[in-house]
Amino acid sequence: MSKKLLDKQEIERAIVRISHEIIERNKGVENLCLVGIQKGGVYLAMRLAKKIGEIEKTEIPVGSLDITFYRDDLMIRRQPVVSKTEIPCDVTGKKVVLVDDVFFTGRSIRAAMDAIMDIGRPALIQLAVLIDRGHRELPIRADYVGKNIPTSLDERVEVLLEEDGHEDSVVLMRREDAGAK
Amino acid sequence: MPVLNNKDLLGIKELSADEIKHILDTASGFKDVLKRDIKKVPTLRGRTVVNLFFEPSTRTRTSFELAAKRLSTDVINFSVPTSSVVKGETLIDTALTVQALGADFMIVRHSSSGVPHLLAKNLRASVINAGDGTNEHPTQALLDAFTMREKKGRIEGLEVVIVGDIAHSRVAKSNIYCLTKLGAKVRLVGPPTLIPDGIAKLGVDVYYDMDEGLRGADVVMMLRIQMERQGKGFFPSTEEYFGRWGLTSERFALAKKDAIVMHPGPMNRGIEISSDVADGERSVILEQVTNGLAVRMAVLYLLAGVKA
Amino acid sequence: MKILIKNGHVIDPSQELDGIYEILIEGKKIKEIAPSLKKGKSASVKVIDAKGMYVLPGLVDMHTHLREPGFEHKETIKTGTHAAIKGGFTAVCAMPNTTPVNDNAGITEYIFQKAQKEGMCTVYPIGAITKGQKGEELSEIGMMKDAGCVAFSDDGRPVENPLIMRRALEYSKAFDVPIISHCEDLSLAEGGVMNEGLLSQTMGLKGIPKEAEEIIVYRDIALAGLTGGRLHIAHISTEGSVNIIREAKARGIKVTAETCPHYFSLTEEAIKDYDTNAKVNPPLRTVKDIEAIKEGIKDGTIDVIATDHAPHHKNEKLREFDLAPSGISGLETALSLSLKLVEEGVITLSELVKKMALNPAGILKINKGTLKPGSDADIVIIDLEKKFKVNSDLFISKGKNTPFEGWELKGMPVITICMGRVHEWQ
Numbered sequence: 001m002s003k004k005l006l007d008k009q010e011i012e013r014a015i016v017r018i019s020h021e022i023i024e025r026n027k028g029v030e031n032l033c034l035v036g037i038q039k040g041g042v043y044l045a046m047r048l049a050k051k052i053g054e055i056e057k058t059e060i061p062v063g064s065l066d067i068t069f070y071r072d073d074l075m076i077r078r079q080p081v082v083s084k085t086e087i088p089c090d091v092t093g094k095k096v097v098l099v100d101d102v103f104f105t106g107r108s109i110r111a112a113m114d115a116i117m118d119i120g121r122p123a124l125i126q127l128a129v130l131i132d133r134g135h136r137e138l139p140i141r142a143d144y145v146g147k148n149i150p151t152s153l154d155e156r157v158e159v160l161l162e163e164d165g166h167e168d169s170v171v172l173m174r175r176e177d178a179g180a181k
Numbered sequence: 182m183p184v185l186n187n188k189d190l191l192g193i194k195e196l197s198a199d200e201i202k203h204i205l206d207t208a209s210g211f212k213d214v215l216k217r218d219i220k221k222v223p224t225l226r227g228r229t230v231v232n233l234f235f236e237p238s239t240r241t242r243t244s245f246e247l248a249a250k251r252l253s254t255d256v257i258n259f260s261v262p263t264s265s266v267v268k269g270e271t272l273i274d275t276a277l278t279v280q281a282l283g284a285d286f287m288i289v290r291h292s293s294s295g296v297p298h299l300l301a302k303n304l305r306a307s308v309i310n311a312g313d314g315t316n317e318h319p320t321q322a323l324l325d326a327f328t329m330r331e332k333k334g335r336i337e338g339l340e341v342v343i344v345g346d347i348a349h350s351r352v353a354k355s356n357i358y359c360l361t362k363l364g365a366k367v368r369l370v371g372p373p374t375l376i377p378d379g380i381a382k383l384g385v386d387v388y389y390d391m392d393e394g395l396r397g398a399d400v401v402m403m404l405r406i407q408m409e410r411q412g413k414g415f416f417p418s419t420e421e422y423f424g425r426w427g428l429t430s431e432r433f434a435l436a437k438k439d440a441i442v443m444h445p446g447p448m449n450r451g452i453e454i455s456s457d458v459a460d461g462e463r464s465v466i467l468e469q470v471t472n473g474l475a476v477r478m479a480v481l482y483l484l485a486g487v488k489a
Numbered sequence: 490m491k492i493l494i495k496n497g498h499v500i501d502p503s504q505e506l507d508g509i510y511e512i513l514i515e516g517k518k519i520k521e522i523a524p525s526l527k528k529g530k531s532a533s534v535k536v537i538d539a540k541g542m543y544v545l546p547g548l549v550d551m552h553t554h555l556r557e558p559g560f561e562h563k564e565t566i567k568t569g570t571h572a573a574i575k576g577g578f579t580a581v582c583a584m585p586n587t588t589p590v591n592d593n594a595g596i597t598e599y600i601f602q603k604a605q606k607e608g609m610c611t612v613y614p615i616g617a618i619t620k621g622q623k624g625e626e627l628s629e630i631g632m633m634k635d636a637g638c639v640a641f642s643d644d645g646r647p648v649e650n651p652l653i654m655r656r657a658l659e660y661s662k663a664f665d666v667p668i669i670s671h672c673e674d675l676s677l678a679e680g681g682v683m684n685e686g687l688l689s690q691t692m693g694l695k696g697i698p699k700e701a702e703e704i705i706v707y708r709d710i711a712l713a714g715l716t717g718g719r720l721h722i723a724h725i726s727t728e729g730s731v732n733i734i735r736e737a738k739a740r741g742i743k744v745t746a747e748t749c750p751h752y753f754s755l756t757e758e759a760i761k762d763y764d765t766n767a768k769v770n771p772p773l774r775t776v777k778d779i780e781a782i783k784e785g786i787k788d789g790t791i792d793v794i795a796t797d798h799a800p801h802h803k804n805e806k807l808r809e810f811d812l813a814p815s816g817i818s819g820l821e822t823a824l825s826l827s828l829k830l831v832e833e834g835v836i837t838l839s840e841l842v843k844k845m846a847l848n849p850a851g852i853l854k855i856n857k858g859t860l861k862p863g864s865d866a867d868i869v870i871i872d873l874e875k876k877f878k879v880n881s882d883l884f885i886s887k888g889k890n891t892p893f894e895g896w897e898l899k900g901m902p903v904i905t906i907c908m909g910r911v912h913e914w915q
Contacts, residue, residue, distance in 0.1 A: 066210065069222035069252075069482075080486075081203075082210030118219040194691065272808055293809035294693035295763030303807075314811070316693025351693060377690045 005149055005157070006170035011130070014146030015044070018128055019051040021144050026095055031123065033094040034062040037112050038083040040101030041065075043163040044130055048099060063087030065098070070111035091120035101159040103129035103145070106138035131170060133157050185483050189301040189308040192317035193358040201362060205327050208472070208479035214251070215475055225252040225485055231284040233276065234311070235261045235291040240446060241311050241321075244470070245288045248477035257282070276300050286481060289313070307484045315349050320480060321445050322355035324473040326363060328465055329400055331472070332441050337364035342394055342436070344370040344426060345404030345453055346415075348377045352445045353404055357383055370394035371426055374415040391426050398436040402443045403428050403454045419452050428454045430461070441465050490535070491515050492911065493526065497539025497870060501546055502843045503859035512544065514866040517909040521862055537904065537911070539870050545842050547579025547610075547867030547907060548824065549857050551640070551849040552669075552723060552747060552795035554816070555581070555612070558599065559588025564800040564887045566600070569820070570608040572798075572886035574912050576820040577902035579867035580611040580850075580857050581798075585622070586645040592617035592628040597636035610907045611867075613639040613855060618657045618668060624649045627657060634664045639853040642669035644723060645770075647705050649675060654709060658718025667719040667745070667852055672705035672730070673697075673771065682811055684757040684772045692763070694810060699778070702771050703729040710737040713744055721852055722746040724797050726771040728781030735790040745852050746785075747793035750826035751817055751892070753782045759892050765806045765813035767892035769797070783835050786844065793852065794844045796823040800888020818888030822879055824871070826893070828900035870904040877901060 006014070026032060029052060036045030042064045049062035066083040098112050113125060128144035133151040147170075151157060154175045160166035185200055193201070214222055230249040232242050242258065249256045259279055270278075272291075279287065287306045289297045294314030301308040312318040330336050341360050347353045347369050357380075360367050367385040369376055381387050388394030395401065406422060416422045433442065442458055444466045450456050459466060492514040499510035499522070511526040512519060513534075550573065556564035564572075566583075573581045583600055585591035591600060597614045604612035616638035620626045622645070630641055641661060647670065648654040657668050678701040683689050685696025706722055710733060713720035722734060725748050734746045751767075756775055759767035767773060785791040799816025806813050827845060831838050842858075850858030857867060879896045881889035905912045 068210070069214065069224040071224075082207050084210075085213055114223065118222065119217060271804065273804075291809070293811040295810040298763045299807075299809070314693045315695075348690070354691070354693065377687075379687045380690060382687055383691070 002171045002173040004169055005131070005172050006147060008168035011146070011168050011170065014130060015047050015051055018144045018146060019048055019055060022048070022097060022126075022128065023052060023055060025126075025143070029056045029058060029060060031094050032060055032097065033087070033089055033091060034060060034097050034099055035065045035087060035116065036062070037098060037100045037108060038064055038066045040159055041099040043161050044101055045099035048128065061089045063089075065112055065115055067108060067111040067115050070114045072107060072111070085115070085119075087119065091116060091122045094122050095124050095126070096122040097126045097128050099128045101130050102157045103127075103132040103142050104135055106136045106140040109140050110138055130159055131157055185487055188484065188487050189297070190319055190480055190484060191297050191301060191308065191310050193319045193322050193355045193362070194317065196362070198362045201323070201326065201359060204323055204476065204479050204483060205330060207483055208323070208327050208475040211478040211482070212472065212475040214478075215471070221251050221253060223253045224482055225249075225254045228254040228285045228485065229283050230254045230256045230286040230288065230481065231279050231282070232256065232258045232288045233261065233279055233290075234259070235289075235296070236312070238290055238312070240470070241290065244473045245311060245477050248474050249286070249481060251474065252478055252481055254286075254481070257284075272296065272299070273303055276304055280304050280306050286484070307487070309480060309484070312351055314351065315354070316351055317355045318351040319355050320473065320477055321352050322359040323480070324469055324476040325356055325402065325443060325445070326359050327472045327476050328443065328469050329441075332465060333399060336360065339365040339399045340368070340397055341365045341400040341402065342368045342370055342398040343402045343404065344391065344394070344428065346375045346406055346410060347371055347380065347404070348375050349407065349410070350404050356402065357385055361385065368394050368398070372416050372422070375410070391432060392435055395432060395435040398440050400441055400443060401428060401433065401436055405445065405447065406449055406453045423452055427452065428458050430455065430457050433458050433463075439463075443469060445469070490909070491520075491533060492535045492537060492866075492906070492909070494537045494539050494544055494868070494870070497542050497544035499544045499860065500839050500842055501860040502839045502847050503546070504861055506860070507839055510544070512860060512868065514906070514909055517866055519860055519862055519864055519866050522860055535911075537870070542870045542872055542903065543838065545869050545871065546846045546858050546860050547869050547905065548577045548845045549849040549853075549855070550578045550581045550796050550798065550820065550823070551793060551853060552644070552749070553581040553583055553798045553820070554586070554800065555583040556587065556800060557603065558596070562802050562887070563805075565607075566603050566612060567607040567609070568885060568887050569798070569800070570604065570610045570612060572820040572884065573610045574905045574907060575885050575902070575914060576822070577824045577869040577871065577905055578610060578820060579869070579905065579907040580613060580855070581820075582613045582615050582639060582853065584615055584642065584644045585617040590617050590622050591615070592620050592622070594629065594632040594636035597633050597638050601637045609912075611857070611865075613637070613853065615640045615642050615644070615669065617641065618643045618648055619653060622646055624653055627653070627660060630661055630666065631664055634666055638666070639855060640667045640669050640721070642671065642723065644669065644671045647671050647673045647675065651708060651712065655712050655716060658712055658716040658720060662716070662718050665719070665854070667721040669721045669723050670705065670709045671723050672702050672709065672725070674701045674704045677701040677704065682768060682772070683760055684774050686757070686775070688757050692760070697772055699727040699729055699774065702727055703733060706730045706733050710734070710742055710744055714740070714742045717743065720744045724749050724752065724771060724795070725782070725791065726752045726774050726778060728778045731781045731785035731790055735785065735788070738790060745792045745848075746790065747795045748782050748786070748791050749795055749797045750819065750823050753779050753786070753830070754826050755892060760810075763810045764892060765808070765810055766817070766890045766894070768810065768813055768815050769799070769817055770815035783830065786830065787835050792844065792848045794823070794827050794841075795849070796820050798886070798888075800886050801890050802887070803889055806890050816888075816890065817892060818881070818884060818886045818890045820886060821884050822891060822893050822898070825877075825898040825901050828873065832899070866906055866909040868906040869902050871900060872903050873900045875899070875901050875903070
């Protein structure tokens with residue numbers, strides 16, 4: 001009951017396009033720092049950093065951010081495993097681009113912004129996502145979007161990546177199928 | 182995914198190795214938070230933590246208090262010797278009163294073993310044992326394990342020596358359960374009056390001779406000697422005790438070259454440990470205190486996620 | 490008023506009866522007992538058909554805490570004797586650790602009269618050996634015997650000073666009353682709350698070594714040998730005590746001994762999770778001790794099974810393990826737990842009747858524990874097959890403190906007749 005939304009090539013194209021948009025919007029890469037939100041955003045942030053680095057011939061700092069302690073749904077999700085927050089630079093004064101795989105209610109992004117602000121004081125925060133599936137519950141929007149995909153609430157969007165041992169793809173599933181991948 | 186299933190943390194006895202590891206892993210995340218400038222996270226905003234201490238303690242209470250504050254909870258310190266118990270209120274009534282104030286967590290210390298268990302059975306709140314009688318002090322053992330893992334990279338296979346009053350030490354008990362569950366080899370060292378007969382059945386080795394017990398150790402954990410034991414005939418004098426079972430630098434040299442020394446505090450310098458060892462570069466005694474915060478944050482955080 | 494019990498399987502070791510007999514009760518006494526009483530059926534005779542049931546002499550509990558006077562919130566003479574009747578006991582011996590202590594004839598008379606008025610079964614007071622149970626001066630044993638005391642004990646405490654114990658054993662000879670010893674060396678026990686061993690270590694509770702009991706068992710047996718007084722050892726719990734008593738009996742020392750159902754039904758494991766309802770003194774021991782206690786019951790080393798019925802108020806048990814009072818509310822489970830010994834083949838039902846009726850009556854020299862014509866009409870009719878689940882909410886005793894909550898037990902009294910009065914249970 002699952003439907004492929006993006007394949008390997010389409011994901012690659014989205015990464016390339018977003019990379020260019022980030023460079024363009026920020027007029028270069030000075031003070032740029034990419035931060036992937038655990039778990040899904042981390043590998044995407046690394047891909048973007050690599051791509052931007054290739055284009056600009058420089059190394060872009062990239063880190064990971066765990067937002068567990070900032071979530072508002074602790075009692076619903078029961079004891080999520082805490083992952084690493086590792087950001088290789090001081091975020092104060094930086095242009096931080098948060099990266100996530102699927103943009104949904106906006107609650108994770110809210111948590112991520114709080115988490116970043118507790119670490120330092122960035123000059124600005126932007127948001128890059130591979131998929132925007134709608135259903136926002138907070139007034140938050142993305143600066144860079146790989147693909148907009150209208151979904152219903154009983155559906156689930158999964159981003160599968162090579163780094164996790166899958167073939168690169170984005171699939172749409174019914175909620176009851178989710179988790180059985 | 183490993184989860185804690187009990188709403189309470191009563192002892193290490195009740196935990197599986199996986200649960201212990203899950204707590205330690207979670208504590209690593211909090212240790213990172215503690216290294217930041219802003220050492221506070223909003224995770225448990227709106228929750229209430231009550232320190233219900235029936236026995237005086239500054240260190241453990243302060244550690245729990247700060248851990249709870251770092252998680253953005255509201256913390257109340259309810260020290261009972263100065264409060265209602267003096268007026269003859271029963272333990273259960275005191276605890277129910279505190280619960281009625283809206284406590285989500287009760288951190289309990291009591292001189293009588295089993296009190297946290299009694300309260301856990303009769304309260305909705307999560308009960309965390311902060312030391313009960315001579316039974317257990319689970320968060321101390323967790324922070325000790327966390328420190329060992331951090332310093333040695335592992336716990337399995339480590340040779341850990343615990344020296345002192347094993348019989349009356351809840352720290353020793355919790356450490357024995359914790360370390361054996363995680364695969365360390367535990368040796369107990371002390372006078373026979375302070376090492377209960379038959380404790381080897383818990384999977385530990387017993388040494389009355391300290392030099393023999395220290396040989397090749399990775400970790401040496403010294404326990405605090407209670408002065409009142411001397412009056413009760415457990416050992417004849419502190420001089421004789423220090424001569425046989427005190428940790429001096431000469432003795433410490435018998436352990437491995439990279440061995441670390443630990444102490445749950447407060448220390449009696451010159452009675453169970455000499456100052457040069459306590460302040461030496463292989464002493465991790467102050468790091469234990471820091472790690473205590475991370476471990477206690479992890480325990481509060483994980484228990485908050487347990488479905489009642 | 491006459492009562493005829495027919496078709497029941499009568500067991501009365503005092504007459505060596507074991508078979509179908511009919512018993513005729515007239516007033517408060519047993520009139521006749523025979524295989525078949527060919528009496529004309531008369532309207533004035535109430536007939537109890539005990540087909541399929543066992544008919545035994547009413548049980549005698551020589552170790553009961555009725556708590557009155559002084560602790561009426563735990564139990565009263567009224568509720569305690571009512572619980573006794575439900576448990577198949579028609580006579581109980583009230584231990585003296587009340588407030589005030591039963592250490593003088595005035596208190597004895599008070600208990601006696603209160604029991605006459607409100608008691609549902611016969612109550613025999615036990616007097617304190619020493620004034621205030623302080624272990625210092627002997628109580629007025631002679632006057633208290635005249636007032637109704639059948640034995641003397643400082644139960645709850647040992648008589649710590651061996652010289653005082655010696656005097657008690659000597660002096661009591663003049664009145665031919667047993668001295669019941671609670672054996673516990675208080676210095677060695679040092680405030681312990683459970684059996685000493687690995688479990689006490691891992692629970693962080695102060696242990697009481699078995700030797701704390703055995704040292705005093707041995708001491709008091711030595712003093713019984715020295716004085717020729719009649720010594721009865723209360724509630725033994727250890728293998729060592731059984732061995733010491735067995736050896737003393739072989740030497741001809743005048744010593745008898747009792748144990749309680751919990752000492753052959755439970756080990757120290759029952760207090761896991763800090764269950765204060767399993768806190769007793771002496772403490773529950775180990776499997777090895779249970780086996781030795783059963784062996785002692787079997788070979789006669791242990792003469793008596795008593796309840797040590799020690800009711801406490803719920804709130805008193807709902808507290809720190811160290812501070813909770815010791816004791817089990819035992820009257821309403823003792824018989825059923827003891828019947829397990831019969832089921833397991835440790836002893837016969839007839840031997841059980843000896844341990845729970847005839848022997849205690851003999852030690853106390855009271856005319857109970859028998860169905861001989863002319864004796865009191867104290868009878869218990871039991872259904873050996875009837876199963877039930879222990880539910881302390883249904884206890885008549887005020888003490889709901891039982892570690893047997895939820896246990897499935899087999900065999901229980903269905904009718905208890907005390908002094909000719911019939912109490913039926915469904």
